[in-house]
Amino acid sequence: MSDGDGVRTTPGTPASRSPRVTVRPVHVADLVAEGELMPVYVHVIEHPEARVLVDTGLTELHPLVADLDPRVLDVGLEELDPASIDVVVNTHLHFDHCGGNRRFAGRPFYVQRRELEDVRSLAVPTILAWVDAAGVEYVPVDGEHELLPGVRLVPAPGHTPGSQIVVVGTGEHPTVVCGDTAMWFGELDQPQTEGQRLIRALDPEQVWLSHEHRPWRPRYPSSSAASPSSAER
Template identity: 40%
Template sequence: MRDIGVRRVDYGFFVRPAEETGTGRARVEPAFGYLIEHPDAGVLLVDTGMGAHPEVDAWYRPVRVPLGKALAEADGDVGRVKVVVNCHLHFDHCGGNAELAGRPVFAQRAELALARAAESHTLPELVDHPGARIEEIDGEAEVFPGVRIVPTPGHTAGHQSVVVRRRDGVVVVAGQSHDNATLFTSDVLGRHAGVGEQPAWLGLLMALDPKQVVFAHDNAVWTPGSSHVSLP
């Protein structure tokens, strides 16, 4: 029997302006989604790419890979996607949702409330587009056997990650729980050392003993620390 597959989908990149990086310098970041292919239940897609809007384009200067092309390059197909999970509803994570109209989209109640507020943090037309089929959840939810949504609030109040229990270990698709693997590492080590403040959900994720944690805006993959490493 085949294991559950997890493959990265490359939607292009954008420029995060200096005002948002905390470093005083602009930073180029990738925009990734993840295909989760269950041998029995079908294909789940985490995040759908970057949406377009004149103000967004002027601020972030995105270079997009269209949904169909991005999926094809990851050996996927739009027609095979059965379920969508957006880690949150910013433009760079739900931009292709409308191309998957009719497919259930799982989102946290808190995230939908933010997206639909008068002072929205996203582009509303990317969320409640024609044919949108939103499955509103409040907490954890098992979407496929061995594939579970876990709330990981912080970047937004309704941010969520996807935990995949493979035979060879747990993979966490952490979206933008952290901007990159280095920040995730810092929080994990800080938790062990009792230094700083880490999100309450971090203990839950680490209790799953993840083999890998992957992110929406970083090529790097977090793996647990080990003393059994071959060094040159």
Template identity: 35%
Template sequence: MEPLPLRRLDLGWFVRPGTETADGRPRVEPAFGYLVRHGGELVLFDTGIGTADAATDAHYRPRRRPLRAALAAAGAAPEDIALVVNCHLHFDHVGGNPLFPGTPILAQSAELDLVRAGGHTFEELVAFPGARYEELAGEAEVRPGLWIVPTPGHTAGHQSLVVRRPDGTVVLAGQTHASASDFAAARLAETARAEGAVPPLPEPDAWPARLLAFDPRRVLFAHDASVWEPAG
């Protein structure tokens, strides 16, 4: 089976406790990766929920779907992947990284600095034998029509992947926002500001305007099945 040009991978779920949600109630969230066929290569964005310690598992109660199985359902295997991109290096986004010794894995220098400082993630998920991280210090067009854009917030080194396609640009936004609705609210706040709305208004981040400058037709997220699309 030939992989589709863009395929969402179901990599399991976890329960975010009420201490980490806006309304104080626990919420079950999916963990998604994305398989992208671009320029004759397969690119993988995020690799699933990794093995954690007992305390972390008790806190989030994850149910993991093996990355190899998710890729097989999409007609691919780890050996087919030419490039891995992690939006950031927390354990729920890098679980399958050890399947890729020798494969370039793109991450921001700011994110790798957090790993080196300790306590940011489970190091065995990122410092495995054969790990080949390529550090980026900001925005980069890593392949023609394939852009990495820093989107700090959730972590200092968070990044998004912009995919130029004939049918419209797609942004894989990772955990820039908890949901597509949150992204839509941030986008509308930018519109309100540009059209002279009277304060108070939400404080803007610098990067949503950069993502929107690519004129995306779809924005997809790591922990939300909903998709943002422009009005009209």
């Protein structure tokens, strides 16, 4: 749903096999890429043991990204009270995924060790001042990691070599928060990278992308009419 300022949020969505866990997208910014408006979403996982923020979006402007005409949405940021967040996960460290890290200083930031090393060695471009903002402390992860019961971090190389996804749900058809492992629905309809193929192999119920307003859902033959596809964005 959208409010009068055009800031889009979506009610919490039950995660498969985890009735007490929800995933909620929050629209925090817009970019202009190849002449088209691209939303920037972060995702809040409400878990009985902790409130987890997946990526921190873009919360300020910087000359290095002026060509993307970034527009920060204050109403979206107001939904993210730093005091309410217990844990932060960075799927990767591009500027539009770590731009708000400083707001959550003092919380543990989980990121794949490969991603952190690549960024600090300049192998992956970003805004280093945002990555290493004062008070931001990372928990480097090597491979798969159980963050909370029913919430896993899983390496998903492709967009960057050190990218990771968040898998919510312990049974069949989990919910996935994928960062930029897929940037639009077509990349999951026809997966090309290791990370995209991994997501499809999980047989997810839905996948939340950082730059889409709605989740991607698989086109099951028996229910294709009811399942949104890339043509239904």
